[in-house]
Amino acid sequence: MNVYLSMLIGYLLVNNYVMCQFFGICPFLGVSKKFDTALGMGMAVTFVITLASFITWLVQTFLLTPLGLDYMQTIAFILVIAVLVQVVENALKKLSYSLYQALGVYLPLITTNCVVLAVAINNITDGWNLLEATFCGCCSALGFTLALLLLACIRERLELSNMPKWMKGSPGALITAGLMAISFMGFGGLI
């Protein structure tokens, strides 16, 4: 139980994939203009990463390692992730068309997003078992969602503030992201 608790805090705050390891910056800046879209994106990424962690662990343990195909890890994982993203896209189109439109190009971009692949590969290198790997994936994705939502909230407020014209939009967002990363360093000694 202790492992899971430390994993939750670890991947949510201390080793947050976005804020401390700088993965997944593209959707982090791209879909963080509005809270609602950020939440939708976070949910989609959480779904994909959790499921990808589960399936890639199975693929690694029962196919690649026994057959000595470890060098095929990257391509096999990408295949799994791409299929999952496609499934999510199909489902979203049917279930929530407005969210599908709001996410736009960032939804298919989850396919090539480094955070998904990074979580899947790190699960293997860290040597987790199936349950731990899945939980780890879920926590990492929630950490990503947390960072995304925090930035979205800040950017919504910044939108209303009286910023100099040259700071509005992307420059302001990048500086905000940098300051957020610095503040996340404060969690360093937690575990």
Place this chain on the structure above:
Amino acid sequence: MNIVWAIVVLGAMGILFGILLTWTAKVFAVESNPRRDAVREVLPGANCGGCGFPGCDGCADAIAEGRAPVNACPVGGADVAKKVASIMGVEAGEEEKKVARVVCQGGTDNCKTRFSYNGIHDCVAASTLSDGYKTCKYACMGLGTCEKACPFGAIHMDENRHIAVIDEEKCQSCGKCVAACPKHVIELRPISQKVDLACHNPGIGKAVSANCQIGCIGCQRCIKACKFEAISMVDNLPKIDYTKCRQCMMCAEACPTEAMKAVFEDRQVAVIDPSICVGCGACKRTCQFGAIQGELKVRHFINDACTGCGECASVCPLNKKGKKCIVIRTRNRPRDPQAALPVAPKAAPAKAGEAKKD
């Protein structure tokens, strides 16, 4: 052996995932509107935004959902409207194609300049400086803001007269120039309208004529000249009701200042076919210009007073039966009510002879 396993494993995964994707695509299949795609195919694809929607895709969405009429695209005109209508299964409204026209003749030859303007070469900038450099503050600036706005290259500036000239062949009636003009001198008008007011100064009398030689002074002579009650005064300016106007151009003839402008080259004339006419007199009773001559039961003929309004053709009982007794065609010489001669004496010598005998 290892490489064979690699191929087998990845191939098997690929096939498995392929099946999975096909299954989810079927489960989550979304019915896309096939009519929307068909409408999008027909639209011009210039993405000019003249319809008021974000590009042709937005317009196609709106038409397919019934939020916009089938003739929503002003650029495509009647052709596109007809195709869209056949896709949507409705009749296209008879929306006539419109063209942008400059409602001002205030070139520097007619409307003098008050001062020499050397500022930014832009109408908006120029009009902020004391309502522009021309004596009439409603006049076209001629600095090319509409020219820059036109996506079809249909507008150019007359550099000598400083006024915008629109090429009606190229104009797609998207309305961008109408929105761009700070003086509001460009209006969209039906392309078949050959006579209209080319002035929008709401002043009357000397207030106008002191500034521009051919401005509308609000004398209302055009209203008296119009036999079809198509003209009414709005803000001291005559406004033509296009549904009533018969293009007789009498208003333009009556206008003392040429503010009411007509394309006299396109004026029509009625011609009676002597071999068909039975002399019923219906046309003669209808004609308001005294242009039809002839006794009852004798073939009638039309003299040079004809304005080409087409009233006679619409009442001719033989025309109604499908014969071409009275034909309206383009006039080949100017109208002359004094001469009152037959329009085509060579074509109808027998008719003239018979009239004399009787």
